[in-house]
Amino acid sequence: MIQNSSGISRKFNIDALVAEASAGNEQAYARLYSEYFPKISRFVAYRVSHKETAEDLVAEIFIKAWETLQGSNEISSFNAWIFTIARNKVIDHYRTKKEFTDLFELENLIEYEDGIVEAIDLDIASKKFLQAAEYLAPDQQQVVRLKFLEDLNNEEIAAIMDKTPGTIRVIQHRALTALKKYFNT
Amino acid sequence: MISEEHILDECVTYLKNGRSVDFCVSKYPKISGLREKLVIAKHAYQISKKEPALNRDRVWKNVSAAIASFKSQAGMLAYNNSPFQIFKFTFSKALFSVVTVVAVIGLLNTTAVAAQNSLPGQTLYPVKRTVEKIELTLTLDQSKKSEVRLKHAEHRLTEAKTIVENTDVSENKEIQPDTAAVIQQALNESADATAKVAEESTDNKDILKKVVELTDKQESVLTDIEGKVSGDAKDAVSSALTAVSETKETAEKSLAQLEQNETEAAVTTTPTTTPQKNEDENSDKTGDNPDRPTSTDDNLNALGDLTATTSDEILPELFDGSASDTDSFSGSSTIEIIELK
Numbered sequence: 001m002i003q004n005s006s007g008i009s010r011k012f013n014i015d016a017l018v019a020e021a022s023a024g025n026e027q028a029y030a031r032l033y034s035e036y037f038p039k040i041s042r043f044v045a046y047r048v049s050h051k052e053t054a055e056d057l058v059a060e061i062f063i064k065a066w067e068t069l070q071g072s073n074e075i076s077s078f079n080a081w082i083f084t085i086a087r088n089k090v091i092d093h094y095r096t097k098k099e100f101t102d103l104f105e106l107e108n109l110i111e112y113e114d115g116i117v118e119a120i121d122l123d124i125a126s127k128k129f130l131q132a133a134e135y136l137a138p139d140q141q142q143v144v145r146l147k148f149l150e151d152l153n154n155e156e157i158a159a160i161m162d163k164t165p166g167t168i169r170v171i172q173h174r175a176l177t178a179l180k181k182y183f184n185t
Numbered sequence: 186m187i188s189e190e191h192i193l194d195e196c197v198t199y200l201k202n203g204r205s206v207d208f209c210v211s212k213y214p215k216i217s218g219l220r221e222k223l224v225i226a227k228h229a230y231q232i233s234k235k236e237p238a239l240n241r242d243r244v245w246k247n248v249s250a251a252i253a254s255f256k257s258q259a260g261m262l263a264y265n266n267s268p269f270q271i272f273k274f275t276f277s278k279a280l281f282s283v284v285t286v287v288a289v290i291g292l293l294n295t296t297a298v299a300a301q302n303s304l305p306g307q308t309l310y311p312v313k314r315t316v317e318k319i320e321l322t323l324t325l326d327q328s329k330k331s332e333v334r335l336k337h338a339e340h341r342l343t344e345a346k347t348i349v350e351n352t353d354v355s356e357n358k359e360i361q362p363d364t365a366a367v368i369q370q371a372l373n374e375s376a377d378a379t380a381k382v383a384e385e386s387t388d389n390k391d392i393l394k395k396v397v398e399l400t401d402k403q404e405s406v407l408t409d410i411e412g413k414v415s416g417d418a419k420d421a422v423s424s425a426l427t428a429v430s431e432t433k434e435t436a437e438k439s440l441a442q443l444e445q446n447e448t449e450a451a452v453t454t455t456p457t458t459t460p461q462k463n464e465d466e467n468s469d470k471t472g473d474n475p476d477r478p479t480s481t482d483d484n485l486n487a488l489g490d491l492t493a494t495t496s497d498e499i500l501p502e503l504f505d506g507s508a509s510d511t512d513s514f515s516g517s518s519t520i521e522i523i524e525l526k
Contacts, residue, residue, distance in 0.1 A: 026252055033248065037241055045237030052302075055239050059247035060308045066252055096306070126232045129225070147197070148229035154194065172197070173190040176222040183225070 018078045022069045029069075032078070033062055040086050042150060043160075047090050057093055061086050080159035083152075087160045132182045140175035143168060192216055193223075200227050247309065250300065254312045304344050305367050313340075331382045331392045335399055338382070341375035342399070346406050349413070360410070365418040368410060372425055376403060380432045383439070393440040400433035 014035065020028035041058050048054040065082050133144055139161070146157045154165040154172075161168070196209035196219065206223045213219060300316065303309035317337050324330045345368045352360050360368070379399050386392035407426045414422060 024256070026249070029252070030245070030249075033245060037244070041239040041241070041244075042237055045239055051239065054237070055244050056247070056302075056307070058239060059244045059251075062244070062248045063251045063308050066248070067255065070255070125228060129228055129232065144229065148226065149232065149234060151201075151230075169190040169194045173193050176193065176225055177218070179225050180218055180221045184221070 014078055018069070021066070022072060024070065029066055036062075036082055039150075039152065039156070040082065043083070043086055043152075044090060046150065048093060053093075057089055061089050064089070077155060079153070080155045083156045083159040087162075128183075129179075132179055135182060136175055136178055139171050140178065143171045144175050144179075147172060189216060193219070196223055197226050201230060247300075251309060251312060254315070258315075301340075304347060305371065328386075328389055328392065331386050331389065332395065334378050334382050335392070335395050338375040338378040339399055339402070341371040341378070342403055342406055345371040345375070345410070349406070349410055360413050360418070362418065365414050369418065369421050369425070372403070372407060372410075372422075375399075376425055376429050376432065379403065380428065383432050383436045387439040388443065390440060390443050393436045393443070396436040397433055397440065400429050400436065403429045404433070 014032070017028045017032045017035075021032055037058070040061055041054070044057050044061070045051075045054045048057055061082065064085050068085075133141055136144065142161060143157060146152045146160060147154075152160070154168045157168050158165045163171075192213050193216075196213070199209050200206070200223060206220060206227060209223055210220050300309040300313035303313050317340070321330065321333055321337070324333050348364065348368050348371070349360070352364055379396055382392060383396045386396070404426065407422055407429060411419060411422045411426065
């Protein structure tokens with residue numbers, strides 16, 4: 001959540017919409033959908049290259065979110081919650097396609113099935129940055145990608161990586177420190 | 186005391202909101218290495234990325250249809266909880282019935298369109314099956330009911346085919362047993378429904394033609410799958426192929442019989458021996474009217490251009506595609522609902 005006045009009022013709006021949607025108000029849910037569709041669709045589309053499959057998955061995420069909202073008393077953070085659903089849906093999608101033997105391999109599905117970067121538009125500096133990022137530890141790479149390439153906030157990244165926002169801040173700091181060291185050597 | 190992680194995070198957020206690196210560094214001048222890290226962060230934000238082109242409206246249509254389905258199942262009418270809505274719900278049972286029927290009919294169209302591409306295991310699939318059941322219940326005419334059953338049987342076939350197409354069978358891999366079970370279930374439902382319709386429609390030429398068409402498609406899909414499975418799954422597919430072939434053969438025979446019956450009926454209804462004529466015919470025994478037909482072959486010739494006299498000659502015409510009617514069996518999303526009286 002952005003800590004300024006417009007950010008605070010935005011959060012109150014989201015909370016109000018969530019409360020109304022929980023009571024069965026479809027119009028309120030439609031506004032939530034408009035708010036979250038860009039990020040959720042980006043998250044899914046970067047991981048599921050087939051367009052129709054990605055659209056179906058996004059629909060399933062919002063349907064699941066609606067279904068669960070109806071039975072819930074209070075959602076403390078809709079942001080984190082819907083990204084948890086998104087993460088689980090993507091993982092389930094991959095589970096139906098392939099077999100996995102360990103959780104680490106499965107969690108690395110938060111990698112990309114298709115490149116999200118426009119390779120032809122990359123300048124030299126951007127290419128160097130992406131090369132440097134490959135030397136980061138896996139969790140640092142994930143945070144860098146989710147934060148800077150997918151434009152998600154700490155709460156959303158925490159839901160996807162199943163960590164706390166505080167841990168995400170720590171990983172971000174380590175990642176940027178490591179990148180600074182890489183470019184200075 | 187704020188940690189360096191917090192400060193860095195705060196500054197990254199400033200960058201995202203359009204602030205400069207200098208702004209952040211001036212706010213926290215004593216943090217070592219802050220400038221370099223923020224330059225890297227700013228650069229990362231500026232890397233151009235592909236924007237995925239998912240269809241927002243199409244996705245919302247699916248979501249909205251599913252919501253409508255949930256609400257219909259939950260029996261929710263008064264979304265606003267207004268006293269007026271509660272009054273209507275409590276005291277207007279007739280209005281409630283009409284609204285429910287209209288809502289269900291409307292729901293069939295939107296939800297069917299939204300859920301029609303869903304596959305077993307997906308969220309919308311139960312919605313799809315529920316809509317099919319409702320469609321069948323609301324179809325009163327028996328012939329139309331058979332058409333609807335065949336349409337649903339084709340849905341099962343399409344589902345099985347889609348699952349097979351979506352399954353990775355590269356590098357000589359076979360379809361996994363659990364996936365094969367889902368495919369087999371869909372194919373069995375398709376074959377069983379088709380066989381039942383064929384049994385019940387031995388006197389309906391149009392339905393029998395559709396049965397033959399569908400069994401052709403079933404054979405094609407089953408043959409494709411047979412090469413991709415092994416063991417028990419392969420045996421199951423082979424049995425299904427045999428059953429489908431039998432259904433097809435039965436339908437073809439029934440169709441041929443119907444055609445033959447029609448031809449014979451057309452011949453016997455030709456007025457060649459009216460009571461008056463019968464009297465005359467009796468008098469013909471003496472040979473007074475040599476031009477009057479007196480045998481079946483003579484009757485056929487009397488009709489003029491009729492050249493096909495046996496079912497063997499009639500059958501090829503039926504299966505050359507010219508007589509088939511595919512337009513009403515295209516699996517479109519439009520649902521035919523018989524008018525309720």
